[in-house]
Amino acid sequence: MEPAVERECVQRRTQPINCDFQFVVDDRSGLEPNAFQTVDSTGRPIIGFTLSLIGEARNADELAFVIGHEASHHILGHINRKTSAATVGAVILGGLASAYGGDDNVIRTAQDFGAQFGARYYSKEWELEADYLGAIIALNAGFDPEHGAQFFARIPDPGDKILGTHPSRAARMSQVARAVADHRAGRVR
Numbered sequence: 001m002e003p004a005v006e007r008e009c010v011q012r013r014t015q016p017i018n019c020d021f022q023f024v025v026d027d028r029s030g031l032e033p034n035a036f037q038t039v040d041s042t043g044r045p046i047i048g049f050t051l052s053l054i055g056e057a058r059n060a061d062e063l064a065f066v067i068g069h070e071a072s073h074h075i076l077g078h079i080n081r082k083t084s085a086a087t088v089g090a091v092i093l094g095g096l097a098s099a100y101g102g103d104d105n106v107i108r109t110a111q112d113f114g115a116q117f118g119a120r121y122y123s124k125e126w127e128l129e130a131d132y133l134g135a136i137i138a139l140n141a142g143f144d145p146e147h148g149a150q151f152f153a154r155i156p157d158p159g160d161k162i163l164g165t166h167p168s169r170a171a172r173m174s175q176v177a178r179a180v181a182d183h184r185a186g187r188v189r
């Protein structure tokens with residue numbers, strides 16, 4: 001997914017955002033399945049997962065969908081637009097290990113972020129936008145997003161577990177189906 005995510009980011013960004021994604025894995029045991037995205041101090045996007053999220057995924061389509069969804073929040077500028085939204089509580093993402101040889105700085109940034117974000121707030125609209133674009137990215141990378149979105153049947157919202165408000169699963173599945181139909185019909189690349 002990484003090359004596909006970065007290619008889509010470069011093609012779709014509307015502002016000169018950094019598209020060199022870093023992937024990290026929080027490998028502490030006992031954490032709930034979770035995924036997040038943030039940027040480091042230089043604006044480099046980071047996508048993180050807990051080990052249990054990877055363990056819960058039954059196939060590559062599911063992981064690809066989660067990655068596409070999280071990356072889409074960055075590509076669509078949600079992280080910048082949400083800065084004034086609620087940040088409550090603290091979730092400490094310690095013990096981060098990089099999946100792709102990340103250095104201490106990346107890990108520290110992710111930890112800082114984890115300490116801050118507590119209650120990340122994305123609107124339902126943003127979630128659905130991220131589901132739509134995430135599905136397109138997964139398709140372009142050769143994965144099946146409708147298959148991948150079955151993840152929602154077991155984990156209501158793997159990417160945004162900490163939120164209070166989520167779109168319904170039905171709304172999200174129909175968003176994914178719409179993306180697949182649009183892609184098939186050539187309405188979106």
Ligand SMILES: [Zn+2]
Nearest residue numbers: 127130159160
């Ligand atoms: Zn999300």
